Amino acid sequence: MIFLMTILKILAALFIFGIIIMVHEWGHFLVAKWMKVRVNEFAIGMGPKLISWGKGETQYSLRLFPIGGFCAMEGEDDGAPTPAAMGGNADRSEEEHAGDSAGESGSFAEKPVWRRVLIVVAGATMNLVLGFLVLLCTFAFCQKKADNGKVYFNSTTIAELPETSPAYETGLRVGDTVLRVNGKRIATDMDLSMLMQSDEDGVLSMVVRRDGEKLTLPAVQFRLATDEETGTRYLIYDFKVQGVERNVWTTVKQAGKMEYSMTVMVWRSLGDLLSGRYGLNDLSGPVGTVDYIGDAVSQAVSLDGWRTLLTMIALITINVGVFNLLPLPALDGGRLLFLIIEGVTRKRIPAKYEGIVHFIGLLLLFALMIVVTFSDIRKLITG
Structure with a gap:
């Protein structure tokens, strides 16, 4: 079997x-x-x-x-x-x-x-x-519904941020929309997450939109933790982002923004390969691609599985x-x-x-x- x-x-x-x-x-x-x-x-x-x-x-x-x-x-x-x-x-x-x-x-x-x-x-x-x-x-068919029965997409606007957090103390505020992190443009919450995950010292340069104006926050600090198994250090997210209610326009807009993010991510990955940050062992050819797709196919029995596959x-x-x-x-x-x-x-x-x-x-x-x-x-x- x-x-x-x-x-x-x-x-x-x-x-x-x-x-x-x-x-x-x-x-x-x-x-x-x-x-x-x-x-x-x-x-x-x-x-x-x-x-x-x-x-x-x-x-x-x-x-x-x-x-x-x-x-x-x-x-x-x-x-x-x-x-x-x-x-x-x-x-x-x-x-x-x-x-x-x-x-x-x-x-x-x-x-x-x-x-x-x-x-x-x-x-x-x-x-x-x-x-x-x-x-x-x-985005149209594979998203979880909130308790009120509606679907929301994650934005890049800060919704919750404790006043005791290092990020708040170094300038970040509720209502800020993050536009850039360490000089790189932010279009989706995926961009924000990936750039924060790749940081090693817990200090990020951010450009945000606040009350209609652009502000530069040169050194926003986040807490760091260490993975016990790998020893890798990672940022602790101490904020939540606002949700955008799904409708026809926001669905189309979210798909376009995500495609832009994925396209930029591919270009950055190619640049990292040429710079030596990644090696040939980090590449996947047809065999690896088929294996990844196959694993995703085998899990496509739930909404999360279908979302991952697509x-x-x-x-x-x-x-x-x-x-x-x-x-x-x-x-x-x-x-x-x-x-x-x-x-x-x-x-x-x-x-x-x-x-x-x-x-x-x-x-x-x-x-x-x-x-x-x-x-x-x-x-x-x-x-």
Whole structure:
């Protein structure tokens, strides 16, 4: 029974991860079609094909390794191997090429820069849209009701604060809306909580709005405690925040603010990775992601469980969108960088060299994926 539940958990997680990837590639696909670019293959997964079928001018496939996907467009990577070519069976016949000459060219490379930019950013845009919709569902349907039967969202406005607390004595007051902590913008209570948790000395610089005016509180103090098991020091929260009653507008607003917070959190995490604060062992690849999703799926039998699952799905899809916009070879952001250079200089970098750069980047990404996957497996084995 335990084995069966584990299999079902993995399948459910793979399905959810597949949906996130499909939505990303679907964004490229829809805008490519809108811009009259021929899409040779729409694939979920990488590596050898498991199943494939053709409809119209496009071949659709599900591939063995659930580590991404691709939307192979005509003329996208002239002069270099593509993910489709690496997986095999993505070539077009001479008759199909000849068919393009009868009308408007379906080549990505022959479209104006602005059209190619729209196609390239469409995948990440769809991820961000999906993230917003998932968060909207989370705040609309997966929130606990208060004793009066209403639902309230946490704000960043102080509702209760003992006058004997260090925070009160160093300037914080009831009614203050926290705008920044240690120079970083606060949009949600999640931002406030995470920045306070990451503090080590119990002293925070805050910018608050009080009676319509912005005030800077340079050294707001909080009590510190020590975890007996880990020895980690952490701040003691001695305040409560106000609740905002749920309605259509506040639900939409809360979803938008949370998406902003998650997007900023992803960028900050990437910055911490580059600065050395986090190492490769702190990363999670497809195996780790599927494991996290699977655990959340297994707990989705209560309101709290569903809220956790949907929040995780939103964070992952936003992560996929943001990561793909990084200006790195083989990623959408790398392609966007080449298009920006072309738009500014009015001269395109030869497709042969651009394709080689993206291909090398793809190999490096695969190498990183292998390293992270082994790290994920080691974590699963060692617990």
